[in-house]
Amino acid sequence: QVQLVESGGGLVQAGGSLRLSCAASGRLFSTYVMGWFRQAPGNEREFVAAISWNGGSTYYADSVKGRFTISRDNGKNTVYLQMNNLEPEDTAVYYCAADVVLGSWDVYGSWGQGTQVTVSS
Numbered sequence: 001q002v003q004l005v006e007s008g009g010g011l012v013q014a015g016g017s018l019r020l021s022c023a024a025s026g027r028l029f030s031t032y033v034m035g036w037f038r039q040a041p042g043n044e045r046e047f048v049a050a051i052s053w054n055g056g057s058t059y060y061a062d063s064v065k066g067r068f069t070i071s072r073d074n075g076k077n078t079v080y081l082q083m084n085n086l087e088p089e090d091t092a093v094y095y096c097a098a099d100v101v102l103g104s105w106d107v108y109g110s111w112g113q114g115t116q117v118t119v120s121s
Helices: none
Strands: 003-007 010-013 018-025 034-039 046-051 058-060 068-073 078-083 092-098 115-120
Touching: 003 092, 018 034, 018 092, 018 115, 034 068, 034 078, 046 068, 046 078, 058 068
Parallel strands: 010 115
Antiparallel strands: 003 018, 018 078, 034 046, 034 092, 046 058, 068 078, 092 115
């Protein structure tokens, strides 16, 4: 299966921006629906965004619509999450995932190890 490594997390003030990257190994990366999930302390892991295999369709949780943008570069085996106008409620560990089921957001493939995003008010 594909191996995933997230990067780009950090500490920002409310209203700031971060760009997360997920680097994948393996030549089958371009066949997967890719997604981002997050888990805040004391909460369950929740869906954030997903993108189709060719980048033609994107999907977002209501809480991040208009603020976050998911994209992918299959030539670089990388998926990105641009996060703008961050809010303290966005504080969580963000995980990249491969082979995401559209609608149910189940993951049949691989998870990355996660990257911490902290937004101060």
